[in-house]
Amino acid sequence: MTWEPERLDDQAQLSAGDPGAMLPAVASAAAQVRTAHRNAGESGVARLAQEGRPRAIVVAGMGAAALAGDILAVLCGYGAPLPVVTVRSGRLPGWVGATDLVMAVSSSGRTAETLSVATEAARRGSSLLAVTAPDSPLHAIATQASALFVPVEPTGPSRANLWGLAVPLVAAADALGLIKAGPDLFEDVAKGLEEMAHRCRPTSESFVNPGKALAMELAESVPVLWGATSLTAIAAHRLALQLHENAKYPAMWGALPEAGHNQLAVVEGPLAERDIFADTAARTVRLVLLRESDERPLELLGIAHDRGVPVTELVAEGAHPLERLATLIELGDYASVYLALGYGVDPTPVAAITELQARISQ
Incomplete structure (x- = not known):
């Protein structure tokens, strides 16, 4: 090449x-922000405040889903009254318990490591928020645990859906009083993304x-x-x-x-x-x-x-x-x-990663 x-x-x-269609998927970022914010509100993330502030927040995910946890942590900042931890594995930290909130994030709802963490969180009695695809295994775990669920509407591969995963976490932090993130902020973010997409358009x-x-x-x-x-x-x-x-x-x-x-x-x-x-x-x-x-x-x-x-x-x-x-x-x-x-490379398929995921799931 x-x-x-x-x-x-x-x-x-x-x-x-x-x-x-990876270029159109990248261009969808602004729409992702608006859709995810609406879905978070309609799913009732505001109810998180009714349970009181958790001792800690643990975000479980891989790839873009894990990066959503990093985004949440940096927005909460060093002055946050609780730790925000991202878990990039299939194991929940031993200290996590009933007073903590676990956010399980997966665009497909089939990420093996995230499913493992969500299952363990439910077993320990932790509060659980699932941000994932409807009718997926992760959605089923959330339903069984009577947990909050925010639907994700994927746009292309999971990595192209970062804002569909991150925005519900930010909305949840707003509900818990950790940051201020109202509708105006999300609209400003969407407009900034639209402007960048216009500047970077293929034509x-x-x-x-x-x-x-x-x-x-x-x-x-x-x-x-x-x-x-x-x-x-x-x-x-x-x-x-x-x-x-x-x-x-x-x-x-x-x-x-x-x-x-x-x-x-x-x-x-x-x-x-x-x-x-x-x-x-x-x-x-x-x-x-x-x-x-x-x-x-x-x-x-x-x-x-x-x-x-x-x-x-x-x-x-x-x-x-x-x-x-x-x-x-x-x-x-x-x-x-x-x-x-x-370079003449098709940006969408990731054959080696797909093969690895298939071997892990066997």
């Missing part, structure tokens, strides 16, 4: 290369399309993605996951300042070397810094620039943290799909 950037502005090639040419431009910078490189804050670290993590699954492309991610204490060493390793006389582009390190407008680690950037390592800076846009995170994630989602299409 070779990188051919001209594919990105050829509408026929974009359409033919995306038979699973917008590469020189004015931020999604295509980012894909072109990432191509033929080894991306090292760093979040400068706890908020933008989630976007860095998300971009790495999307590059893996959509583009089948390797990437590493980290959070500053910790990443500066170990990952920074890659700027002087073998993959940071460049041959200016080479006939073809070398696959070398590119740092991608995802940051807030007022957060720019000059010392770190100086070290990279001094060694000739290229740096891409992505700045979060929006007034509220959720707005900034959403638009940054949307940009990365588009870039991952355009990177796949530029």
Whole structure:
């Protein structure tokens, strides 16, 4: 597979290369926010407040579902009156009990690890909130436990439905008084996502399309993605996951300042070397810094620039943290799909992952 950037502005090639309609799925983010917020309200997440504030919140999920838990945790912040923990495995922590709230999140409702955690939560008498597909195994567990259930309306693969999974958790935190997230916020988030989708639309040419431009910078490189804050670290993590699954492309991610204490060493390793006389582009390190407008680690950037390592800076846009995170994630989602299409890779199927899941379920 070779990188051919001209594919990105050829509408026929974009359409033919995306038979699973991943680009339209990415463009559905704003609709996901509005639908998920409505579903959360109609499902009665406000009733969580009737049981009083839990001792802790545990979010169980894998992939995008787990990232929804990270989003909830960063919005609650360090000053939250209770811990928000994301579990990315099939085991519920031993300390979780009847005074805790477990949020089991799965777009398909069939994720083996999440089903295991939800079953254990019900057995221990924990409060349970299931965010999942109707008539799925996870929905059945919630029904049997008389737990709250918020339906998910999937748009493409699970990874393309992040906001359908995250918004109900944010709405639940609002009901519990942990954050303020009213209808106006979700509408602002949806509008920000619509604006980013418009800027990144397939018919917008590469020189004015931020999604295509980012894909072109990432191509033929080894991306090292760093979040400068706890908020933008989630976007860095998300971009790495999307590059893996959509583009089948390797990437590493980290959070500053910790990443500066170990990952920074890659700027002087073998993959940071460049041959200016080479006939073809070398696959070398590119740092991608995802940051807030007022957060720019000059010392770190100086070290990279001094060694000739290229740096891409992505700045979060929006007034509220959720707005900034959403638009940054949307940009990365588009870039991952355009990177796949530029290489002639179908962004939708993930054959190796599907095979692994089949083997686990046997």
